[in-house]
Amino acid sequence: xxxxHLPDKIDPSSASSATTTTKAKxxxxxxxxxxxxxxxxxxxxxxxxxxAIDHVVRMLVRLRREHFPHxxxxxxxxxxxxxxxxxxDSPSSSSSSNNNxxxxxxxxxxxxPPSTGSGLPEVDVLESDKKGPIQFVRRNAQCxxxxxxxxxxxxxxxxxxxxxxxxLVILDEASQMRLGEAAICFHWLGKQxxxxxxxxxxxxxxxxxVIYPPxxxxxxxxxxxxxISAIHGSIFQYCKQRDKQGKVTRxxxxxxxMNEELCELPATTIYATNATxxxxxxxxxxxxxxxxxxxxxxxxxxxxxxxxxxxxLVDPAKPLVVIKLLSVPQGDxxxxxxxxxxxxxxxxxxxxxxxxxxxxLGETSHIAQFWAKHLLIIAPHHAQRLQIKxxxxxxxxxxxxEPALGTSSSSSNIQFVETVEKSQGQQRxxxxxxxxxxxxxxxQREAGFLYHRNRLxxxxxxxxxxxxxxxxxxxxxxxxxxxADPSVAAVVEQGYMYLKAAVDYATAHGAYKEISLPNxxxxxxxxxxxxxx
Numbered sequence: 001x002x003x004x005h006l007p008d009k010i011d012p013s014s015a016s017s018a019t020t021t022t023k024a025k026x027x028x029x030x031x032x033x034x035x036x037x038x039x040x041x042x043x044x045x046x047x048x049x050x051x052a053i054d055h056v057v058r059m060l061v062r063l064r065r066e067h068f069p070h071x072x073x074x075x076x077x078x079x080x081x082x083x084x085x086x087x088x089d090s091p092s093s094s095s096s097s098n099n100n101x102x103x104x105x106x107x108x109x110x111x112x113p114p115s116t117g118s119g120l121p122e123v124d125v126l127e128s129d130k131k132g133p134i135q136f137v138r139r140n141a142q143c144x145x146x147x148x149x150x151x152x153x154x155x156x157x158x159x160x161x162x163x164x165x166x167x168l169v170i171l172d173e174a175s176q177m178r179l180g181e182a183a184i185c186f187h188w189l190g191k192q193x194x195x196x197x198x199x200x201x202x203x204x205x206x207x208x209x210v211i212y213p214p215x216x217x218x219x220x221x222x223x224x225x226x227x228i229s230a231i232h233g234s235i236f237q238y239c240k241q242r243d244k245q246g247k248v249t250r251x252x253x254x255x256x257x258m259n260e261e262l263c264e265l266p267a268t269t270i271y272a273t274n275a276t277x278x279x280x281x282x283x284x285x286x287x288x289x290x291x292x293x294x295x296x297x298x299x300x301x302x303x304x305x306x307x308x309x310x311x312x313l314v315d316p317a318k319p320l321v322v323i324k325l326l327s328v329p330q331g332d333x334x335x336x337x338x339x340x341x342x343x344x345x346x347x348x349x350x351x352x353x354x355x356x357x358x359x360x361l362g363e364t365s366h367i368a369q370f371w372a373k374h375l376l377i378i379a380p381h382h383a384q385r386l387q388i389k390x391x392x393x394x395x396x397x398x399x400x401x402e403p404a405l406g407t408s409s410s411s412s413n414i415q416f417v418e419t420v421e422k423s424q425g426q427q428r429x430x431x432x433x434x435x436x437x438x439x440x441x442x443x444q445r446e447a448g449f450l451y452h453r454n455r456l457x458x459x460x461x462x463x464x465x466x467x468x469x470x471x472x473x474x475x476x477x478x479x480x481x482x483x484a485d486p487s488v489a490a491v492v493e494q495g496y497m498y499l500k501a502a503v504d505y506a507t508a509h510g511a512y513k514e515i516s517l518p519n520x521x522x523x524x525x526x527x528x529x530x531x532x533x
Contacts, residue, residue, distance in 0.1 A: 040141040042164070046149050046185050047172035050083060051425040053146050056172060057085045060144065061122050079126045079136045081147025081155055084119035128155040137164040149177065153184050165190035173425065174236035175199030178206045182235035199236040202270050203458045204424050206234050254289035257427055259296040259465050261319040263288055265505050269498060270457060298430055298466035299359045307526045309513055313352055313468065314359055322506035323470045325436050326516040343387045345436045345470060348520055350391035351527045352468060353377060356430055357397050358531060367398060371416040378423050378459050379434040380450060385417040388434065392416070397531070424458045430466035433459045435499075438517075440474050447479040448488045451495030460502060469502060476503065 047053045057080055064071065119125070126133045128147065133155035137143060145166075147155065156164060169189045171182060174197035182197075189195055243249045251271070255263050267286035288294035297316035305311045312321055325345055353375060357367075360374050377392075379385050392398050418426070435450075437443055443450065460467060478496045481489040506512040515523055 041168070042137060042140075042142070042166045043144045043168045043170070044152065044166040044185070044188055045144065045146040045170045045172065046152055048149060048176045048181070049173065049425050050148060052172050053080070053148060054083070054085050055425070057123060057146050058120070061085075061120050064122060076142055076144070077124060077136070077140050078122055078144045079124045079133065079146070081126050081128045081133060081145070081151040084125055085123050086119050126155065128152075134159055134164060149181050149184055152188070156188060160187070163187055165193065167193050169193060169195045171195065171197045171199075171235070173199055175201050175203060175234045176206050176424075177235050178208075178233070179235050179238065197236050197239060199234070201234070201237045201240060202454055203461075204421060204454050205237065207421070208232070253286050255286060256289045256293060257464055258288065258293075258461065259319055260288055260294040261509070262461075262463060262465075262467060263294075265320065265502060266457065266461060269501050270453070296465045298356075299363060301359055305530050307530070309515070309523055310355065310526055310530050312511060312513055313355055313527075316465070318509065318511040319463075319466055320502070320506050320509070321466075321468045321511045322503050322513070323468065324476065324503070324512070324514045325438075325470065325472045325520070326514060327438050327473055343384050343434075343436075344438070344517055344520065345434060345472075346384070346387040346391045347524055348515075348527075349377060349388050349432060349434050349470065350395055351524050351531075352432055353392060354395050354397045354531055355527050356432075356466070360429075374429045375416065375432070376423060376426060376428040376430075376462060377417040377432045377434065378420055378462065379417060380420060380455075382419065384434055385419065388417050420455045420459050423462055427462050427464060429464045431459070431463035431468070433467070433469045435459075435475055436470050436472035437475055438472055443474050443477075444479045447481065447484075447492045450475065451479075451492040451499065453491070453495040453498045456495055456498055456502075469506075471499070471503070476500070 045053065045056055047056070057078065060078060064076070068076075124136065126136055126145070126147075128151045133145065137145060145152075166188050167190055169185055171177060171185060174182065176199070185195075240249055263286060271286040298314075298319070300316045301314055304315060309323075312318055325348075356375055357370055360370055364370055364373065377388055379388060437450070449455070460469070476499070479492065481492055484492070503512065
């Protein structure tokens with residue numbers, strides 16, 4: 001793919017929380033105009049995970065209902081490969097990215113089977129291992145097909161001699177998609193078609209399990225591919241690096257998720273730099289897309305509690321809250337305080353979740369729906385997740401899930417605590433981020449992992465209205481990296497400064513609280529007192 005072809009074929013866009021709505025709107029506009037005019041127009045939407053595909057399909061259906069309420073389904077059919085797409089409020093969508101969320105490249109058995117139960121009536125379920133997808137495309141001159149990259153390959157791999165040709169191919173999560181995976185989709189792009197890459201290079205890149213050798217200083221193809229080492233990353237990052245004149249790259253400034261306060265931190269740090277380097281004449285400022293989104297608030301209790309910490313946690317006027325836990329001096333720890341092992345904050349995290357659950361009782365009475373719509377807990381380590389799940393399952397508010405929902409009878413079997421990697425692509429009204437680690441050696445050893453700004457950006461950008469960040473003083477002390485690789489040291493410094501910016505923002509807005517570990521039980525008791533009212 002030569003650079004001269006980029007303006008004709010590829011249009012990368014960044015700033016992730018804007019991309020889902022933008023993709024859906026552009027797809028709807030292109031497809032609906034073709035339907036009205038009778039022109040053949042087929043759209044293929046591809047992503048790395050099922051979660052991302054489901055988000056786009058739900059948005060397409062919503063836009064269709066709003067703008068074309070009288071359009072019959074067969075006038076603009078939407079096909080979803082392998083899965084039933086449920087509505088936003090359905091409990092079955094609560095763990096859509098947890099088990100088998102992406103297909104890892106296998107041809108047989110890797111794609112999850114079609115979901116059971118009712119889904120959106122406007123969406124046809126197409127099984128990728130049968131002839132349904134190709135028949136669907138050839139039967140409908142105007143249609144939209146959506147699926148993961150490996151589901152698309154499985155659906156159309158037998159049609160290489162006469163492949164279906166799409167007029168518009170959209171690669172969602174392109175910042176997580178490697179060149180080889182993206183190349184699968186090139187085969188289905190029509191000769192006069194257009195490809196759009198949507199992603200955010202400021203969030204997590206593709207996960208690789210190998211270390212590639214450095215490229216040679218001189219290569220026979222000259223500068224055609226630019227920095228050849230860039231092809232080992234994402235297709236999005238590579239295209240963005242090659243587009244030095246800004247001919248095909250555009251930062252999306254509208255955030256369709258976070259309210260005004262939650263937007264302010266990334267707007268003044270990460271995306272302020274991107275806006276400056278946007279290579280466009282427009283004045284780009286990262287902001288909520290509408291006044292309604294900007295004014296979103298977490299549901300409040302009937303009266304604000306008197307306790308400072310409890311009031312801070314539930315106050316709708318404090319969208320970003322930071323709790324800093326102070327370590328116990330060696331030899332002064334209490335057995336009750338550290339009963340959770342190396343994660344003594346786990347009971348606090350669980351009780352904060354219960355407190356937020358109480359705030360939403362007026363909106364949803366189902367536990368599964370609460371986890372699906374209102375709250376997600378993020379922790380960087382699997383051991384943290386397991387400890388938090390154990391503590392949550394012991395609280396009365398999370399004891400049972402109503403049998404009528406057809407879900408598990410225990411909250412412990414619902415995926416509501418995720419790693420940062422698993423949370424990418426998801427969103428909730430509220431997020432609790434447990435970033436408290438009390439072992440200085442772990443902080444030092446995992447500095448490149450913990451302080452990676454992209455990882456922090458993913459975690460802090462999942463919430464619509466409420467984000468509670470719990471850190472420890474060990475994490476807030478920068479690690480010593482005198483002997484570290486300069487590139488690693490630069491990554492750590494960048495991420496640490498972003499974490500510090502979040503703490504400074506919360507402090508400036510009166511949303512910062514320090515708790516010493518010996519007092520953590522007292523604060524938990526204050527939360528439980530509010531829960532018992």
